[in-house]
Amino acid sequence: MISTFLCRAVFLLSAISGTVLASDNSTDFVERNLHTIQSIYNLTVYPNNVPIIQNGGSAVPPGLFNQDARGRVTPVGNFTGFEDSIEYFFSLAPTPQANPAGAAIFQADVVEFTSGCANVAASVVYLKTGPVNATTGQVIEGAKTTALKQAWSSIATGVDYTNVTIQQGAIATALCPGIQDRCTGANQQFNTTETCIAELSQKPFGTFDEAWGDNIACRTIHLILTGHRPEVHCPHVGPNGGNGPDNFKCVDIDYNEYLNDALLFGSSEVFRC
Structure with missing residues (x-):
């Protein structure tokens, strides 16, 4: 899931780079940005994601996202607007009731993080997934788990989609x-x-x-x-x-369009300090 994590981090940067973050004069922006990113990823962990799946943006705690959030959630696509963006970010986080293996994200670990200025940060996050108890969200002992996106679909469904x-x-x-x-x-x-x-x-x-x-x-x-x-x-x-x-959404687009930061964010250097 590494590439997913990296691009999701880019999405977060765009999402929080407005009124949510303090001014560049803040001396504690590194700690604040790390806390914000960890808090957001914790909402992908089951059952934290359930209220957002059921109620949309109204269930997202205040102070985490700019209301004009937009970003690129690889491998799904580009999104604009708060409701659209958080929906794709959180509602696709699995629930055990929705897949044959009963799998969900049970832990979100920020393993790498850097923030050189108040409005820009980058992170690598491992979303650990596997079969969980549908009531408690705790991983089932002895079950297969993974943090690799290549293994996710087979663990969650038991299906070989390459066939x-x-x-x-x-x-x-x-x-x-x-x-x-x-x-x-x-x-x-x-x-x-x-x-x-x-x-x-x-x-x-x-x-x-x-x-x-x-x-x-x-x-x-x-x-x-x-x-x-x-x-x-x-x-x-x-x-x-x-x-x-x-x-x-499900249409063929050119990579140059998909990865066009200027088109999506309004600037090709939005993530530079």
């Missing part, structure tokens, strides 16, 4: 039935489950290391979020990967 047959089966048995169940009425994306399977089977599966693009991996991730604000997220799992003018 093409399994990839195709996931569309028919999980993704499309889930879309039809959650995206109804004005939020409906496909007329029938069969139509969904036929259309999405033509798209590449993708990988969970790069969960953006016009692929199945992206839609699998975004399906999780359709339970909250379906009017926003159902278009992401549909045939077009979103809707206009600026609600596209």
Whole structure:
């Protein structure tokens, strides 16, 4: 998960680099910034993340995020606005009830941290995951755990998503039935489950290391979020990967656009002291 952690740290920098942080004259900004980052990552630990999943931004403690938060949450994508940003950051943190292995983040360790000025910091955080007790959140003794994003999907699901047959089966048995169940009425994306399977089977599966693009991996991730604000997220799992003018997520974009700090943050040097 190292790359996820590094880019999530960049997201945090943008999110807290406003009214949340004190002026550059503060002499304790290093300690304050470390405390802020640790507090934010602690909210990804189960069951701390549950209130945010259920209630959105209103459940985020005050003083952690700028209301104009925006950032890049790799491997999912770029996001603007407080509600949009915190939703992707926290609501994708797993809960044991939502995956076959009963896995969740049970510990968040800031293992590297530096802050050269009040408005900029960088960190490496290990999000330790594994099967946990759904009531207490404590890791189940003897269970497999990991801090590697490459191992996450197999530990959480017990599924080898590199197998093409399994990839195709996931569309028919999980993704499309889930879309039809959650995206109804004005939020409906496909007329029938069969139509969904036929259309999405033509798209590449993708990988969970790069969960953006016009692929199945992206839609699998975004399906999780359709339970909250379906009017926003159902278009992401549909045939077009979103809707206009600026609600596209599961679409193919150029790396230069995805990594364009000036476009996202308004400056190419936003993280320089």
